Amino acid sequence: MGADLISRAQAGDGEAFRALTEPHRRELQVHCYRMLGSFQDAEDVLQEALLAAWRGLGGFDGRASLRTWLYRIVTNRCLDALRSASRRPAKVWDIPGVEPPEPTRLGEVVWLEPYPDALLEGAIQVPLGPEARYEQTESISLAFVTALQVLPPRQLAVLVLRDVLGFRADEVADMLGVTVESVKSALKRARAGLQRRLTVADREPPPAAGSPAEDALVAKFVSAYESADIAALVALLTDDVFMSMPPLPLEYEGRDVVARFCADLFGSGRRFDLVPTRANGQPAFGAYLRAPTGIRHGTGLYVLALRGDRICAMTRFENSVLPSFGLPRSLPLPPETGMKLRRSPM
Incomplete structure (x- = not known):
């Protein structure tokens, strides 16, 4: 056939x-x-x-x-x-009425975008060669994909083909039109470069996707974020929590500075509703800003990285990614708000 x-x-x-x-x-x-x-x-x-x-x-x-x-x-x-x-250029801060804290550093990978889990079905359960070193779910995480982006192109290709997909060295050499020795050399340098970016040794693993532990942590995050409860939100973060916002280059590391960022955002009077989805094998949420009219406008997508029973990273993407996740640009009036507006005197 x-x-x-x-x-x-x-x-x-x-x-x-x-x-x-x-x-x-x-x-x-x-x-x-x-x-x-x-x-x-x-x-x-x-x-x-x-x-x-x-x-x-x-x-x-x-x-x-x-x-x-x-x-x-x-x-x-x-x-x-x-x-x-x-590559997509970095953007400047454009949220009126909010002055962000001084960033911990400026990010290099401002073109990063999330990948919808709905499209992963059948894509990461593929037959891997015997030399694959990474779980397929780990190798689609935002941290892993971000770390790949700073490798030189050929090193990046060799590492993905060899360590993620498990192709043999001679197969990779044939694909790239280089020698087997060149592949081995590039792989050694790529592994060292990736190791500098991914410090995951001796850390608690995240709860399993869809498990009661993940559901409980996600529910606490949604409750804290939607109610603008900074104390409850901070209690969910690891000490070294990392926050980034591509294509904005601003990056924040550490519970105190991330808490300050969120406090500034909520302190401006902004309140949000979160709509759950998943990206890169991780919990994600469309964020919708509540407007005085009751209509809620999509402002972006948050992707969480979890470690044990805490959140170790938050990545916020622009609202342009919402359609890829089947999320609307805006949400209609909540039913109770609509009732109140209809009953208001003229």
Whole structure:
């Protein structure tokens, strides 16, 4: 059946090509996302790569599997994008009436975007080579994807192909058109660079996704945030909690400065409703600012990283990412608010 589909696709049958590539589409999109750090960039590059695969299918000789051949095309398209990309520029603070605290530092990866969990189904339960070193769920986390982004392009590609997906060194060398020794050297440097960014040793693991422990912690966060209860919110944070807001470069590390940021935000009178979703295997929320009219306007998406029974990181993204999660730009009047407005005297 596979050989027949390939023959038909090579003869120009578009339906046969789609049947061949569709089973791999999600995992290839996740691969692009790990390499590029941007959901939109990943989708754009994947489309270009699949078009290149369609045009170049006549050159597929079956020496490697179709999946490996597709990874070769997609990886090299990602490398081209990384080398030539004018990445999304940093933005300046634009929330009126709120002056943020002095940041701990300025972030480098301002183009980072979240990846919807709804699209991960079937994408991270893929067959891995025997040399894969990371759990698939760990390798899609925001911390991991952010750490990848500061590696040089070839090191990034080698580490993802070898340690995340488990391709053999000779397969990776063939994909990238380099020697096996070059792959080994790049992998050694990439591992060292990643280790400097990911300090996860001896830390409590997060509660399992969807577990009662995760649900309880998330419920406490929602209650504290929606009621602007700073004391309750701070009690949920680790001492070294980290907060970032791409494409704003401002980054805050430590409970005190993150608490100060939230206090300034709530102190301006802003109040929010949170709508749950999931991103990068982590709890996430669409944040909706309550307006005097009762309509709530989407201001962004928060993604939480958990450690034990505490929150160790909060990442806030712009409202432009909400549609990718099936979230609306605004929420209608709550029913009780609508009743009050209708009963108000003219």
